[in-house]
Amino acid sequence: xxxxxxxxxxxxxxxxxxxxxxxxxxxxxxxxxxxxxxxxxxxxxxxxxxxxxxxxxxxxxxxxxxxxxxxxxxxxxxxxxxxxxxxxxxxxxxxxxxxxxxxxxxxxxxxxxxxxxxxxxxxxxxxxxxxxxxxxxxxxxxxxxxxxxxxxxxxxxxxxxxxxxxxxxxxxxxxxxxxxxxxxxxxxxxxxxxxxxxxxxxxxxxxxxxxxxxxxxx
Amino acid sequence: xxxxxxxxxxxxxxxxxxxxxxxxxxxxxxxxxxxxxxxxxxxxxxxxxxxxxxxxxxxxxxxxxxxxxxxxxxxxxxxxxxxxxxxxxxxxxxxxxxxxxxxxxxxxxxxxxxxxxxxxxxxxxxxxxxxxxxxxxxxxxxxxxxxxxxxxxxxxxxxxxxxxxxxxxxxxxxxxxxxxxxxxxxxxxxxxxxxxxxxxxxxxxxxxxxxxxxxxxx
Numbered sequence: 036x037x038x039x040x041x042x043x044x045x046x047x048x049x050x051x052x053x054x055x056x057x058x059x060x061x062x063x064x065x066x067x068x069x070x071x072x073x074x075x076x077x078x079x080x081x082x083x084x085x086x087x088x089x090x091x092x093x094x095x096x097x098x099x100x101x102x103x104x105x106x107x108x109x110x111x112x113x114x115x116x117x118x119x120x121x122x123x124x125x126x127x128x129x130x131x132x133x134x135x136x137x138x139x140x141x142x143x144x145x146x147x148x149x150x151x152x153x154x155x156x157x158x159x160x161x162x163x164x165x166x167x168x169x170x171x172x173x174x175x176x177x178x179x180x181x182x183x184x185x186x187x188x189x190x191x192x193x194x195x196x197x198x199x200x201x202x203x204x205x206x207x208x209x210x211x212x213x214x215x216x217x218x219x220x221x222x223x224x225x226x227x228x229x230x231x232x233x234x235x236x237x238x239x240x241x242x243x244x245x246x247x248x249x250x251x252x253x
Numbered sequence: 254x255x256x257x258x259x260x261x262x263x264x265x266x267x268x269x270x271x272x273x274x275x276x277x278x279x280x281x282x283x284x285x286x287x288x289x290x291x292x293x294x295x296x297x298x299x300x301x302x303x304x305x306x307x308x309x310x311x312x313x314x315x316x317x318x319x320x321x322x323x324x325x326x327x328x329x330x331x332x333x334x335x336x337x338x339x340x341x342x343x344x345x346x347x348x349x350x351x352x353x354x355x356x357x358x359x360x361x362x363x364x365x366x367x368x369x370x371x372x373x374x375x376x377x378x379x380x381x382x383x384x385x386x387x388x389x390x391x392x393x394x395x396x397x398x399x400x401x402x403x404x405x406x407x408x409x410x411x412x413x414x415x416x417x418x419x420x421x422x423x424x425x426x427x428x429x430x431x432x433x434x435x436x437x438x439x440x441x442x443x444x445x446x447x448x449x450x451x452x453x454x455x456x457x458x459x460x461x462x463x464x465x466x467x468x469x470x471x
Contacts (some may be wrong), residue, residue, distance in 0.1 A: 073291040073292045073293060073373065073375075074291045074303070074375045074396055074400055074403065074404060075291060075392075075393070075396025075397050075400060077394060084391070089418075101403060102376060102403060102404055102405075102406075103402065103403055103405050104399075104403050106399055106403060116310065125406060127374075127376040128346065128376050133422070154376065155375065155376075155403070155404070156374060156375070156377075157291075157292045157373065157377050157379070158320060158343075158345035158372065158373075158374050159345050159374075159377065161377070165272070173436050175293070175395065177293060177328050177370075177393065177395035177418065177421070178292055179293050179295025180372065181322075182293060182323050183326055184321065184322060185292065185319055185321055185373070186292060186320055186321070186373070187319060187320075187321050188320075188343060195272070201298055201394065202424070203421065203424055206420070206421055206424055207421070208451075229458075233426075
């Protein structure tokens with residue numbers, strides 16, 4: 036019983052700090068999304084292609100989450116954008132206090148977009164509000180079409196689903212119609228994009244979604 | 254501080270029950286392994302190919318872990334083997350008490366092999382001993398070659414690494430030498446197999462490893 040109490044307290048504390056993060060971001064008109072997926076679904080690649088497509092047209096910052104390394108932040112170094120790496124040292128998700136501490140390292144005035152890349156984990160990050168405007172869940176075609184049914188909480192919490200690695204469809208056992216149907220059966224409100232970071236397919240449409248959400252804030 | 258105390262107590266309780274599971278399995282001469290990976294790396298497919306290759310030559314049972322569904326157990330139904338599905342209802346890993354309860358549903362006498370398929374999660378299951386003889390971590394080529402560095406605890410805890418989906422190597426950005434080097438830098442003791450569940454490549458060698466470990470028990 037005491038375990039449940041403490042877990043609830045952790046989530047209450049998290050949600051309270053997430054509210055502060057959200058208020059800070061909103062006060063500066065910053066749109067933000069939290070990229071979540073299994074390890075290796077392509078979160079960092081999508082981020083790279085997104086930065087390339089947006090070019091310098093949007094003032095943005097990135098928070099990178101990782102269990103152990105700063106490999107992803109190193110990959111982003113060449114884009115010359117403000118980026119903070121959070122290393123959880125074994126922790127299986129980002130939480131709102133970690134994001135608050137990372138936010139303190141940016142100058143928010145003038146920013147239009149904050150991208151948070153979570154730890155690769157399709158289970159635990161679903162339960163932690165970071166104060167973001169939207170959760171964006173990425174699933175790759177190589178993972179098969181049943182993942183929304185097997186890990187439903189993440190798909191329930193997300194506003195957007197990116198189906199990545201569509202260039203590999205000819206080689207893998209994944210039915211796109213079934214994948215979309217499974218995801219929408221869990222969350223009919225999902226906006227779905229189909230992308231390939233190899234061919235750039237779908238990246239412009241996804242970036243248009245980002246731009247339109249930034250415009251709504253201004 | 255109380256949180257740390259309770260987490261330690263949970264792990265101590267888990268390890269105590271894991272010891273009981275291990276003693277039970279050893280008393281019957283049963284070899285067991287715990288399949289762990291990200292969602293979609295191919296654990297269930299490897300299990301299917303393994304069952305097909307072993308045929309009826311080994312008396313085995315399977316425990317399936319899943320967050321929400323019994324999709325994987327359904328996939329195994331056609332093999333006519335004893336199988337128990339554990340649904341964690343949001344829980345991000347199997348633990349030893351769940352496995353103990355599942356074991357109670359088998360008749361252990363005469364079994365040679367127990368296969369446990371964990372929840373798809375490359376972080377949390379690393380910390381939970383289930384009483385298995387060995388952890389077998391699966392990583393697919395589509396996930397890239399940096400995963401051992403980014404999720405080191407799982408690779409430290411494993412005895413075996415299966416690199417799956419090698420048939421997709423021509424189409425993905427994954428350097429096999431780098432992947433193996435990264436894994437062995439974390440854990441030099443790892444036995445490494447390379448498999449494809451589409452072409453059956455590597456499955457016979459992996460099954461030979463299973464057979465040799467069963468032989469050691471008898």
